[in-house]
Amino acid sequence: MLVNGLVVAEDWDDLISGVLLRPIDVDEHGQTGPKLGVWTGTLPNGQIAPGSALCSDWKDMSQKQEAGRGVSSEWGMYWSFVDNSECGGELALYCIEQ
Numbered sequence: 001m002l003v004n005g006l007v008v009a010e011d012w013d014d015l016i017s018g019v020l021l022r023p024i025d026v027d028e029h030g031q032t033g034p035k036l037g038v039w040t041g042t043l044p045n046g047q048i049a050p051g052s053a054l055c056s057d058w059k060d061m062s063q064k065q066e067a068g069r070g071v072s073s074e075w076g077m078y079w080s081f082v083d084n085s086e087c088g089g090e091l092a093l094y095c096i097e098q
Contacts, residue, residue: 004030012098016045018077024094025072035073037082037091042068044080055087062088070094 001007004026009015025032041054048054049068055061066084069091074082085091 002026002030003028015096018044020075020079023073023075024079027092033072033092035071037085037089038070038072039091039093040068040070040080042080044077049081049084051084053087058093060087061090064088 002022002024006022006026008020008022008024009017010021014021024038025035027033039055039058041049041052043049051066052068053065055065055067065087067087068081069083069085070080071078071082072092
């Protein structure tokens with residue numbers, strides 16, 4: 001569920017199924033943003049993306065590591081992973097709680 005109350009997935013299995021009920025396109029303030037790249041580090045099934053170093057657990061974005069990124073406007077598998085990008089880029093970060 002997004003912070004504005006809209007449901008993205010009914011449960012964990014639905015979340016990792018590859019298709020969401022709606023995109024995760026709302027920020028922590030409940031505002032819908034433009035199509036953005038989002039750090040995830042994972043494939044849609046929740047596994048770490050191949051080649052993803054997770055930017056040293058998201059603590060050091062200056063290193064020349066790579067991490068998986070998704071796209072906030074996507075409903076399908078690209079919500080979680082479209083490619084790996086260098087950790088120096090400024091992207092949003094999904095916070096998911098089950």
